[in-house]
Amino acid sequence: MTDVTITVRGEHEARVAPEEAVAHLTVRAEGPERGPVVEQIAALAAPLREDLAARKDAGALVDWSSQRVSVWANRPWNNEGKQLALVHYASVEITATFSDFAVMSWWLTDVAERDGVQVDTVTWRLTPATSKATESEVAAQAVGVAVDRATAYAAALGLANLTPLEIADVGLLSRSSDSPAPAPKMMRAMAMSMDAGSAPAVELQPEDIVVTAAVEARFVAR
Incomplete structure (x- = not known):
């Protein structure tokens, strides 16, 4: 053959x-005036950033990051088709990577109850x-x-x-x-x-x- x-x-x-979990959060604020909205988003995000920085220094956190504050405005419409007054919005996205899932669970339970904080997703991954x-x-x-x-x-x-x-x-x-x-x-x-x-x-x-x-x-x- x-x-x-x-x-x-x-x-x-x-x-x-999985060995690591990445929690994705969004902090949001809105109001009729830009200045107070920016101040509000800063006040909402600051405790989260400080907490994550302290956890990272203590070795309880793999890593974390925070984007710059995004600020925008628009004029919403009501159910009757009437355009309302200008509304200002602000948001900042925060991610935190944990290797201890129990610690992350307790942390998310706490931050999810805070005003203006939304837990978006948790992504599971392996170490490099x-x-x-x-x-x-x-x-x-x-x-x-x-x-x-x-x-x-x-x-x-x-x-x-x-x-x-x-x-x-x-x-x-x-x-x-x-x-x-x-x-x-x-x-x-x-x-x-x-x-x-x-x-x-x-x-x-x-x-x-x-x-x-x-x-x-x-x-x-x-």
Whole structure:
């Protein structure tokens, strides 16, 4: 039998418990005059910033950030189609990254009850070191799956000598110009959204981070 070219796809998936949680908050204020609104947003955001800075210094917080205050104004309309007086708005977004989920839960329960503070989402993630190691391991496992498939195909044809020719992420393997490339399957992480604005307590149920890898490989079997 002449040489046979075998092209296969290998996939692998791993589920890892999240190590960090990023809480996203928005502080809002509004009123008829710009000056008091700016002062109000500063008064609302200052205690949060001070608390987060103290937690970071004490080692109870991985990191935090706060954007500049955004200020704008518009003239709203009532139900009768009449344009009302000018209203000024101000907001600032704050993010805080925790490694202790219990501490974050208590903190969110507290800040969600404060005037002008809205808890938007909580995003779960791995540390950079764990993420890199997991991605490498999952990619290697995907290559192993591709090799096993190609070996099985070759054995079914009565061929025992398998030589790798090409391996690439999905969609990057060389192909004829008229062959459509499949959409790449990217590594992904699952996130949980929450709205704690009206809740007396915040319950967190983090889902595992799902890391996937897919490769295409081409072999020649003899």
